[in-house]
Amino acid sequence: MAFEGLAERLQSTIKKITGKGKVSEQDIKEMSREIRLALLEADVNFKVVKDLINRIKERAVGQEVMESLTPGQQVIKIVRDELTELMGGENSKIAVADRPPTIIMMVGLQGAGKTTTTGKLANLLRKNYNRKPMLVACDVYRPAAIKQLETLGSQLDMPVFSLGTEANPVDIAKQAIEKAKEDHHDYVIIDTAGRLHVDTELMTELGEIKKIANPDEIFLVVDAMTGQDAVNVAESFNDQLDISGVVLTKLDGDTRGGAALSIKAVTDKPIKFAGMGEKLDQLEPFHPERMASRILGMGDVLSLIEKAQTNVDEKQAKALEEKMRSMSFTFDDFLEQMDQVKQMGPLDELLGMLPGAGKMKGLKNAQIDEKQLAQVEAIAKSMTKKERQEPGIINASRKKRIAKGSGTTVSQVNRLLKQFDEMKKMMKQMTNMQKGKKGKGGGFKLPFM
Structure with missing residues (x-):
């Protein structure tokens, strides 16, 4: 993602001040210095950096921070507000002429x-x-x-x-x-x-x-x-x-x-x-x-939702959810869901939109293996229509044929079949748990939906 180096530096800097019960002028001074260095290293214009840091320092040592119950959080809000303002404040709409075109x-x-x-x-x-x-x-x-x-x-x-x-x-x-x-x-x-x-x-x-x-x-x-x-x-x-x-x-x-x-x-x-x-x-x-x-590690949930709304068919999503509830979810449905998620963009980019994803164990610096996903898709597409509908019929000879057709091994086919079966069992358990919560409703949602 763009800004990756800058994001890491800034997140590391503000993390030091986040949990503090009290923030001193010295804390603000040290934070400002580190932010300035991070921005200059990111090739931000020198005068722009100078003006930005002055505004952050001026606001951060004011009453809104010093008298706050959560001064660290207030400082982060100030940094986010000033970065937002620096980039234009709000989304600028495209023009529409009074008389077309x-x-x-x-x-x-x-x-x-x-x-x-x-x-x-x-x-x-x-x-x-x-x-x-x-x-x-x-x-x-x-x-x-x-x-x-x-x-x-x-x-x-x-x-x-x-x-x-x-x-x-x-x-x-x-x-x-x-x-x-x-x-x-x-x-x-x-x-x-x-x-x-x-x-x-x-x-x-x-x-x-x-x-x-x-x-x-x-x-x-x-x-x-x-x-x-x-x-x-x-x-x-x-x-x-x-x-x-x-x-x-x-x-x-x-x-x-x-x-x-x-x-x-x-x-x-x-x-x-x-x-x-x-x-x-x-x-x-x-x-x-x-x-x-996103630069400050707070995620971008709105963009993620917009991607889902643009690329995911709501009727299909509801139909898939019902199939999962009734345990009738098939490999055809799996391929359909996979296709919708792929249309939303690279998975590592989608993960980057989740708040705190960069700090989550296993996700920081994680490279989503798109080749592995393509491999899974190839295995499913190498099955016959009946096999995708009824994976239980896939015996040893069928597994060999599927492996050969998808350029994979029998052990990889076995692993996918096992994971698919475990996923269906997990969905059944979730559905049963949901039924036990009277009046809650809502159910579970498919990944990214």
Whole structure:
């Protein structure tokens, strides 16, 4: 996860102060010093760090802490509040034009993931907001960029407006908007050209496109892994184009976090979205308060719930629960549940959203073996329909066939069958216990549901 090193340092620092019945000014001073070092190591802008630490110290030695019954907890709340404010305070909503289409310009340097992010944003607008976007290929200097956008459009089954590499980008934008109006598209997302570095020629062209398109949003796409360089790029683009927001890509990677914690303070423009993986559905609205909570080890339950609501079919979940209650849960149901959980994202990422998961024995630094999960899935899929419905019929010869078909061993097949049987027994016990609690109801829920 992004911020991993910073998160560990900050959590270790505030842990020292959490359980204290009384907090002295010296405690606050030592904590502030360690937080400052952690932020500087994470490549956060020096001036941003200085201002943040001053605000934390000022509030932490005030009456709200010194007179509190739980001063340690109050200090943590202050740190979380200030980190949240530093990243923008609250989620910044995407614009909606009074008269459609809403026009979004995507700008940024080469290599930041601008074209892919254009596709991801279109997918998110359709999936989460029920919108009808059109993509526009205005990067005429790189034929590969046009081809890439057309491929993304094909994958998403969305129209891509292109006039090839010979047309003027300003003309392309103008004609695209007219076409979008004719075809009743409510969003137009313009993928503009990038450069390896900010230069006058690029900014002049982007300025002309801005003038003709009159965009409702100008999103700067920056690579979170470039750290402080991302902040410098953001400052340059903002000075010349007056961007409306930032999209941080690769926030799921091994990034120190400096960009996310500095951009809002330096440009006064919010981070609107975060790329959390390479897949087209891995772009998320950026929530400063949730990110601050995750950095401080408090989890991000709201995002976890949203993932479940988006990817888990409620009717299917209830049906599976009933099957577990009645002991009729089969390997087909198991595969169905596994597929729904996988759609929510990598399991280690989901675990990271649970409060205190990083401190739980066995979970800290745990690497969820996705290969092992794929192995389990392969075993189940190598069974016949009847075997998945009635695992009890699986004898020695069937086990050999299943092992061969799934590229596993008979002992691995045996282990899965045993675990499946134990799980059903456990569910039966839980159901019986639930029946014994009159009037409680509610039952158990499947993992992540």
